[in-house]
Each structure stands twice: as structure tokens, then as C-alpha cells.
Amino acid sequence: xxxxxxxxxxxxxxxxxxxxxxxxxxxxxxxxxxxxxxxxxxxxxxxxxxxxxxxxxxxxxxxxxxxxxxxxxxxxxxxxxxxxxxxxxxxxxxxxxxxxxxxxxxxxxxxx
Amino acid sequence: xxxxxxxxxxxxxxxxxxxxxxxxxxxxxxxxxxxxxxxxxxxxxxxxxxxxxxxxxxxxxxxxxxxxxxxxxxxxxxxxxxxxxxxxxxxxxxxxxxxxxxxxxxxxxxxxx
Numbered sequence: 001x002x003x004x005x006x007x008x009x010x011x012x013x014x015x016x017x018x019x020x021x022x023x024x025x026x027x028x029x030x031x032x033x034x035x036x037x038x039x040x041x042x043x044x045x046x047x048x049x050x051x052x053x054x055x056x057x058x059x060x061x062x063x064x065x066x067x068x069x070x071x072x073x074x075x076x077x078x079x080x081x082x083x084x085x086x087x088x089x090x091x092x093x094x095x096x097x098x099x100x101x102x103x104x105x106x107x108x109x110x111x112x
Numbered sequence: 113x114x115x116x117x118x119x120x121x122x123x124x125x126x127x128x129x130x131x132x133x134x135x136x137x138x139x140x141x142x143x144x145x146x147x148x149x150x151x152x153x154x155x156x157x158x159x160x161x162x163x164x165x166x167x168x169x170x171x172x173x174x175x176x177x178x179x180x181x182x183x184x185x186x187x188x189x190x191x192x193x194x195x196x197x198x199x200x201x202x203x204x205x206x207x208x209x210x211x212x213x214x215x216x217x218x219x220x221x222x223x224x225x
Binding site for chain 2: 034036041042043044045046049089091097098099100101102103104105
């Protein structure tokens with residue numbers, strides 16, 4: 001089955017700096033890669049997703065890049081703000097299968 | 113549009129009991145998936161329902177079961193609870209199966225004593 005590895009497990013950045021979280025996946029059939037943000041006491045919130053026919057997607061301060069050959073994808077957050085502090089999860093799934101396989105999460109702390 | 117709702121939000125049970133958790137998807141969403149979140153194992157897929165049929169199942173014992181009703185609401189049941197079943201149980205809905213853009217509810221936190 002699919003295996004998703006996520007790094008780093010914790011990340012601290014100064015407010016205003018950029019943060020990068022990286023994930024690798026094992027199943028070449030995977031073609032959908034969402035990123036979720038989870039705040040304390042809440043369920044995961046979808047922040048951006050990318051499909052395998054696209055190499056990069058951007059939404060304001062958030063961007064995701066995908067390298068299908070290397071089987072890795074990354075989340076980039078620019079101009080970080082205190083409200084970006086949370087746990088971020090990457091995930092992967094393949095067409096026709098609703099099952100998401102998640103990475104182990106990255107605890108992002110923005111230092112004011 | 114209201115998000116995914118889950119009830120109850122918190123639950124305390126003892127070993128050997130059974131529990132039923134409920135999930136109401138976003139209006140118009142017909143696919144419901146369930147996940148278990150624990151500090152040790154992270155987020156793990158339990159099962160997915162679409163049109164009242166289980167379409168996919170994760171690697172959990174048969175004590176974990178679910179169902180979906182004609183209005184797309186879903187329930188999951190855990191029988192003969194074990195201490196290791198203590199977790200946050202998350203429900204996610206999507207418009208139709210295969211689209212994969214899943215939206216999560218706040219979860220039900222289950223504590224087994």
C-alpha cells in the first residue's frame with residue numbers, strides 16, 4: 001500500500017519568513033495530494049491540494065509543488081503569520097479510491 | 113453552507129462497552145469517510161461509504177463497523193472497546209466518491225477507561 005513520509009516533524013520560523021514542509025510517497029499510482037492544517041481541538045482543514053497533472057499550484061501565501069518522477073511534494077508558506085502556527089499534514093490517494101494516506105504531521109510554530 | 117458535524121464531541125466509555133458515533137456530511141455531499149487519529153499511529157483510514165454502500169475499508173478489526181443512511185448521514189460503531197481505541201475519530205465528506213476533495217468535521221474524542 002501507499003506510504004507517505006513527512007519532514008520535518010517540527011519547524012519553527014520567524015514571523016515573516018518562509019516555511020517549507022516536504023513529503024514523499026511510494027505508490028506511483030497516487031495522483032491526488034492534499035495538505036491539511038489542524039489546529040488544537042479541531043479537525044483537519046484543507047488548505048490546498050494538487051493533482052498529478054499539475055506541477056505547481058498557488059493560493060495567496062501558500063503554494064504546493066509536485067515532482068512525480070521523484071515522488072515528492074512540498075508545501076511552501078511565505079510571509080508567515082502567527083495564525084499559521086498549527087500541525088500540517090500531507091496526504092496522498094489515487095484515482096477512484098477515497099482513502100487518504102497521511103504523513104505523520106509537522107508542527108509549525110511561528111515566532112513573533 | 114454548514115460544515116461536517118459530528119456527535120457527540122466527547123465520549124468516555126469503559127473496556128468491553130460499545131459506542132456509536134454519528135456524522136452528518138456537508139449538504140449535497142454523498143461520500144463519507146472515517147479516520148482514526150492517535151498520537152502513535154497518526155491519521156488512519158477506517159472506511160468509506162457512498163450511496164449506503166461501503167466502498168473501501170482500512171486495516172482495522174471487525175469490531176469497527178459503519179453504515180450510511182439514505183440522507184448520507186453516517187454512523188460508525190466500535191464494539192468490545194479496548195484501551196487502544198482511545199482516539200479522535202474524524203469524519204470527512206466529499207461531493208461524490210472519487211473526487212477526493214474531503215472536508216473534515218471536528219471529530220469525536222473517545223476515551224476508553
